[in-house]
Amino acid sequence: MIFEGQAVKVAVDDAGVATVTLDLVGESVNKFNSLTLGELAKAVDALKHTADIKGVIFSSAKDVFVVGADITEFTTWFKLDDEELADKLRDAHAIFNTISDLPYPTVAAINGIALGGGMELCLACDYRVMADTAKIGLPETQLGIYPGWGGSVRLPRLIGPDNACEWICGGAQKRSADAFKDGAVDAVVPATKVNDSARHLIQQVLDGKLDYHARRAELRAPMVFSPIEKMMIFESVRGVVGAKAGKHYPAPMLVIKTIEKGISQDMEKALDTEIKGFIKLAKGPVAKSLVNLFLSDQQIKKIAGKYAKNATPVKQAAVLGAGIMGGGVAYQSASRGTPIIMKDIRPEALELGLSEANKLFNGQVERGRLTTDKAFKAMNGIVPALSYGEFEHVDLVVEAVVENVKIKKSVLAEVESKITDDAILTSNTSTISITELAKDLKRPENFCGMHFFNPVHRMPLVEVIRGEKTSDAAIAKTVAYAQAMGKTPVVVNDCPGFLVNRVLFPYFAGFSLMMQEGADFQVVDKTMEKFGWPMGPAYLLDVVGVDTAFHADQVMAEGFPDRMKHEGKNAVDRLFELERFGQKNGKGFYTYEADRRGKPKKIFNDEINEILAPVVTSQTELSEDDIIARMMIPLCIETVRCVEENIVASAAEADMGLIYGIGFPPYLGGALHYLDQMGLQAFCDLADKYSHLGKLYEPTAKMRAMATNNYTYYGA
Structure with missing residues (x-):
């Protein structure tokens, strides 16, 4: 044993093959926290100073390889200033670069999941053997960032920039067959054979059948494309990814830009390019929101686990x-x-x-x-x-x-x-x-x-x-x-309504008030979809069912008459009266026809304007900002009421309920995280501009007190 720690140990056998075993003490999985990273650096240093090593296998003693960085530790890096964060990233790069520079072949024996930093470790090795049951991937874009430990540099050189963009921008976990087909791994074997296969690869190098020096040279050099080839690759990728990612999620488009620049640079410059883009994303609001969601998801799963x-x-x-x-x-x-x-x-x-x-x-x-x-x-x-x-x-x-x-x-x-x-x-x-x-x-x-x-x-x-x-x-x-x-x-x-519907119906009420003021529901739908909702309120009502919404609205009005009861007929009442129940019977705000796959296709029909005319009591000019504010303010205040009244136990559970239940825009991190990011005082000031619309737009006394004291729902 040439090194032994609490997360990493290194042993060398009689044939001169060293095995670096990842086995984080006290955890069911391996992850890159400060302990593991520090010990990996020491382990690699021990290898450098040990004579007569013929090759190195990186393996895991657990059912997974490495699930990635410990996000609770890793996100503290995001609060550092730019240069301090860059230094942290350079330290991680130094570890992986040292592995890439070891004077003998290196093989990753991927027995189970290898994600994020775990996969970046695998990419730093010369060869990769993967269990047929394992999965690998770089899911960082799902957290609003991109791979920051060399993944955006090494993967394009290994599998091509187009494939790398698809892997990284999509953030999916890739099965062994797909990984092998794309060239990300060199062999796929049963899990019990992974270490043996890794050892066999090293022997092939020693026997002169594989040239790891040539592979290293190729992967370190800039990639060569003609201007027209490069343009075709990246314009195509940008078109596909941009359509999926949308304007609210900058990470996928920035990683494409980083890869496009990095493939023409040598390894050192490309890694610097990766660092610059990573810092830009890590300091942005979307990363903060998506990381918060990840942590909230972990929290609610732990809570559920305790119950069960x-x-x-x-x-x-x-x-x-x-x-x-x-x-x-x-x-x-x-x-x-x-x-x-x-x-x-x-x-x-x-x-x-x-x-x-x-x-x-x-x-x-x-x-x-x-x-x-x-x-x-x-x-x-x-x-x-x-x-x-x-x-x-x-x-x-x-x-x-x-x-x-x-x-x-x-x-x-x-x-x-x-x-x-x-x-x-x-x-x-x-x-x-x-x-x-x-x-x-x-x-x-x-x-x-x-x-x-x-x-x-x-x-x-x-x-x-x-x-x-x-x-x-x-x-x-x-x-x-x-x-x-x-x-x-x-x-x-x-x-009444529990959490999700109790919060949703004030959102619908905001929509109904705008309809009474002559708003075009198509404009409202497009505005809220542009804001990040999967569908606008009129379309959502059609999907939920206008009849279902009508009956639920009555329950909510009876439960919270001070703010959810309305005078006269609104748009939902009118459509219910005419048995326009939405998708379920082919007509609601929109009409519906089956597409070629048999799914309901939304169609606008002019007759709806005449149908809704009796509920219009005035004509008000509404800007996009007005529409967003009038929809979001009631939803956010009702979410706060649910927390204040202990309907839901925590901000995390409230926000995840809205994201998983009604598709609240994830890039905003949930209603309460949205309030924290906006600042409660700014939100209360905004709500006061619409106070004439009634109690749905009135912040609670506790909200105002929290605003005065600069408190937040998620704390420091």
């Missing part, structure tokens, strides 16, 4: 109410290995639910994510039922019938009598109080909300709602089931 830790797993589930939502819940449960009974009183509803689930499984097969056999087996995990015959074996029930308090109460009381005393009963209500729904139940402690978002298979969030009498055991089991379904659960307390 002592829960017994759900072995048999059931969903009441087939159809699109019931079919979605059934698909998600069965696809993740929990069998589920899907019950309805109508055979045609069961057929619809099964058809929905089958369509989703077929889609997975067509995309190559499931084999036909596995899809068939999973589909068999969904058992349709017209009676409660098998419910005595059910551990958890999801009630997903129509959003009507009387019907839900009746169905819940009925199913409670058919399940065991310790089974958990949940309601997929979007707005109705869980405490109210529990009033007629014999075991209210075993009842909670489990609010899925549509479409179930795509939307990551599940709100788990605690009623007044809900037990910790019920919450724990429901959270555990949501996790088993591959969802991100957030536990919230009971109130």
Whole structure:
């Protein structure tokens, strides 16, 4: 053993092959924190000063190689001044450059995930052997930055600038077959053979069959392209990436610029170019927002893990109410290995639910994510039922019938009598109080909300709602089931609309007020989509369902009459009255026709202006800034109210709920992070400009006090 630390150790065998083993003590994964980086530097220095080494293998003692930098440590670098940050990056470069300069061949034995800095270590080696089950990638653009330890320099030289731009800008984890096809790795073998294969590569070098010197020389030199070749590569890449990234996410376009410049430079200059671009991104607001989201996501997963830790797993589930939502819940449960009974009183509803689930499984097969056999087996995990015959074996029930308090109460009381005393009963209500729904139940402690978002298979969030009498055991089991379904659960307390819809409906109310003032809903939609929302409010209402929004609006108005009740008819009321329910029946604010793939295509029809004319009471000129402010202010204030009233326990849970539940623009980091970035005083001043619009635009007293004291929701 020539070096041994708490994260890295180096041993040399009798044949002169050294193995650098990454094994961070006390952690389930390897990551590059200051300890690991420091020890890697010492390990490489020990190698430099050890005689008679023939080659080096970099390997891992854990199931992963290296998952990347420890983001909690790494982001403290972003707060340094530019030169201090540059020095930190140069220190990391020095470690990887030393590995690249070792006077013998180096091989990365990639037994598991190698991401970010972990992959950059692999790129610093001469050769890479990858387990067939492993994944590699440079996901930094998802944090608003790009690879800063040589990845944007070495990868283009290895796999070509066009492939490198696709890898880095997309941020995806690449499977072994794709990595080998693109030339990022030299061999793919079973995980148990990775180290042996790495050793074989070194032997091939020693036998003169591979020339690592020539490879190094090629990868260090500037790449040679004619001006026309270079223009064609990068204009094509910019067009594709720019369309996907959009103006709010600068990292993908800047990394293209960095790669374009770097490929014409020698290694040293290219690394300096990488550093300059990295610093620019790391100091920007988007990186701050996206890093905050990453940390918030980690936080809510830890919270969910604590809830679920002592829960017994759900072995048999059931969903009441087939159809699109019931079919979605059934698909998600069965696809993740929990069998589920899907019950309805109508055979045609069961057929619809099964058809929905089958369509989703077929889609997975067509995309190559499931084999036909596995899809068939999973589909068999969904058992349709017209009676409660098998419910005595059910551990958890999801009630997903129509959003009507009387019907839900009746169905819940009925199913409670058919399940065991310790089974958990949940309601997929979007707005109705869980405490109210529990009033007629014999075991209210075993009842909670489990609010899925549509479409179930795509939307990551599940709100788990605690009623007044809900037990910790019920919450724990429901959270555990949501996790088993591959969802991100957030536990919230009971109130009309819970967290997500309580916050969403003031946003819709801001839209309705503008419609009454003669706003063009297409302009509002385009403005909010340009601002970063996946769809504008009119389109979103059509997707949610105008009928669903109408009924939910009544619940919200009854729950919060001081700010959510409105006089006279608004646009949603008018469309509901005319049975223009949105996508579900082909007409709402927009009309819908099936495209060639059978998906609803949005079309504007002039008749809508005449239809909405009766709800227009005035004509007001609205700028883009007015539209954004009038939409965002009510949403942000209601989010604050949810935190102040302990509906949601933390800023992180509130913000992730909005991002995962309604597509709040990620580059803003969530409503509360958005307020922190804007400054509460600036926000309160902005809201006061619109105070004439009513209480929805009135900051809370605590907000004003926090503004006076320069407090933030995320603290220092």
